[in-house]
Amino acid sequence: MENKTEHETEEIRPVNNKKLTARQRYLRDVCYIALFAALLAVCSWIAIPVSEISVTLQTMGVCMAAGFLGWKRGMLSVLAWVLLGVCCAPVFSGFKNFYALLGSASAGYVIGFVFTALIVGIASDCLHLIGKRCTGKVKTQILQLVILAFSMILGVAVCYVFGTLWFMLIYKGSVTAGNLQIALTFCVYPYLLPDLIKIAAAAFLVNYLKRYIK
Secondary structure, three states: OOOHHHHHHHHHHHHHHHHHHHHHHHHHHHHHHHHHHHHHHHHHHOEOOOOOOEEEOOOHHHHHHHHHHHHHHHHHHHHHHHHHHOHHHOOOOHHHHHHHHOOOOHHHHHHHHHHHHHHHHHHHHHHHHHHHHHHHHHHHHHHHHHHHHHHHHHHHHHHHHHHHHHHHHOOOOOOOOHHHHHHHHOOOOOHHHHHHHHHHHHHHHHHHHHOOOO
């Protein structure tokens, strides 16, 4: 009889552990999403004014969020950051909330960051699977770093598209060839070098520290 009771107990324990693990994963994910949403707010506050749009660490923050967390949690952290702004929290550049941001030239970039997180997150998830199969190989790590950096460049380029279109439609009135050059001068050219530096830093940090974030 005692053996049967012990056997039943052993059968029940894995079920409880499985539920506890699921809770732990859920709480861990919520903490990560909240942490990187807060990081994005801090990155937004660190700004250097350049023409109509300030240079901030938002690009680096979004790339790190998606790189560390993957596409699902990375996008949720970006959306949580945007939602805080919708709730009138001053989480954007210049301590603006979402409604104040709509009247500025940088609103398009915030929309574009969601797609940046998607692109970088998908690449990060794929590289994570590759890394499990080829751990410890220097060539693999270098290849992962290059692919991750390329995905960040692609993601930021998509963000530029949204930022430029917003500038052209809201501030210039129409999307024309003449306005495109003006928009690129305000929205892209001044930020290429700073963003490349931020992408390099984000790719390096994600590639070598991601193993510590599950």
